[in-house]
Every structure is written in C-alpha cells, then in structure tokens.
Amino acid sequence: xxxxxxxxxxxxxxxxxxxxxxxxxxxxxxxxxxxxxxxxxxxxxxxxxxxxxxxxxxxxxxxxxxxxxxxxxxxxxxxxxxxxxxxxxxxxxxxxxxxxxxxxxxxxxxxxxxxxxxxxxxxxxxxxxxxxxxxxxxxxxxxxxxxxxxxxxxxxxxxxxxxxxxxxxxxxxxx
Numbered sequence: 401x402x403x404x405x406x407x408x409x410x411x412x413x414x415x416x417x418x419x420x421x422x423x424x425x426x427x428x429x430x431x432x433x434x435x436x437x438x439x440x441x442x443x444x445x446x447x448x449x450x451x452x453x454x455x456x457x458x459x460x461x462x463x464x465x466x467x468x469x470x471x472x473x474x475x476x477x478x479x480x481x482x483x484x485x486x487x488x489x490x491x492x493x494x495x496x497x498x499x500x501x502x503x504x505x506x507x508x509x510x511x512x513x514x515x516x517x518x519x520x521x522x523x524x525x526x527x528x529x530x531x532x533x534x535x536x537x538x539x540x541x542x543x544x545x546x547x548x549x550x551x552x553x554x555x556x557x558x559x560x561x562x563x564x565x566x567x568x569x570x571x572x573x574x575x
Contacts, residue, residue, distance in 0.1 A: 412488035413539040414481050415531065417546040418502055421572045422474055426466040430457035446548035461496045465505055474545065474572050482511060492516045493527055524554035531555050540565045547572045
C-alpha cells in the first residue's frame with residue numbers, strides 16, 4: 401500500500417513527441433545518398449536506417465508548420481493529461497530545431513504554457529539524454545509518447561539504469 405505522503409512526493413513528467421505523434425504536417429525529410437535524393441515523411445524517416453554517406457535536409461521543419469492536422473486519438477489523451485488533477489510537468493520533446501511554430505500551434509488550439517524542447521536532431525539518444533536529465537532533476541514518474549520505435553527503445557533503456565523510477569513509454573501508431 402502506497403502511503404499518501406509518498407504519493408505527494410512523486411515528481412511526475414509527461415512527455416509527448418510532436419510530429420506524427422500529436423500532429424501530422426506536410427513537412428518532409430530529404431535524404432541524399434550518392435547524388436540520389438529521396439523524400440520521406442516523418443513516419444517513414446522514423447523507421448529509416450541511415451547510411452554513413454547520407455546527407456539530411458530537415459529544412460521543412462524549421463519554419464511555420466506545413467498544413468498541421470491534429471491526430472485526434474492522441475490529442476484526446478494529451479488533453480486528458482493536461483486537464484488531469486494533480487501536479488505534473490508536461491513537455492513536448494521534438495527533433496525540430498525551432499520551438500516557436502509548435503508553441504504557437506498549441507496556443508492556437510487552447511494549450512498555452514506547454515514547454516516545448518527542441519533537440520535539432522533526429523538521434524534517439526538525444527531524447528533519451530533529455531529524459532535522463534529530468535530523472536537527475538528528481539522526476540520519478542515518467543510517461544513518454546512517441547511514434548518512433550527507435551525513440552521508444554532509447555528511452556525505455558533508461559529503466560534498466562534507473563530501476564527505482566516509474567518509466568512508461570507508449571508507441572503511438574495509426575492506421
């Protein structure tokens with residue numbers, strides 16, 4: 401039985417990826433290998449295995465959101481998490497390099513005050529490193545939502561390193 405005093409001490413962190421988790425946009429990733437340029441959606445890029453000679457172009461993710469559309473099922477979850485009683489820190493953790501378009505989009509749909517962390521990198525280790533930095537700040541109840549299996553696995557691995565924290569990951573998939 402968990403005592404009320406222990407529950408009140410928990411530091412809860414809720415983390416959501418943005419692209420292809422909360423919102424779909426028309427932004428694409430361009431990958432050039434050996435002079436051949438290919439185009440990927442964020443979902444396709446999430447499962448792409450990079451080659452050492454790849455050159456990446458994420459420029460469509462730098463500016464305004466291109467035709468953003470909410471992904472209704474996870475936005476409902478996001479809304480419930482934001483509106484739930486109790487104390488929790490809620491963040492958007494994105495590979496994007498510019499937080500302003502994401503922050504503006506969230507404010508426009510009624511979610512002001514949500515902190516957006518931009519990593520300017522699609523490397524799954526960067527997301528895990530950021531979450532680990534929050535564990536080191538004392539967060540011990542963490543829930544992470546992402547559409548990339550690579551990101552989920554990188555964050556899930558923190559559970560072995562920090563067995564005393566409550567760390568849950570949710571792979572977000574759509575038909």
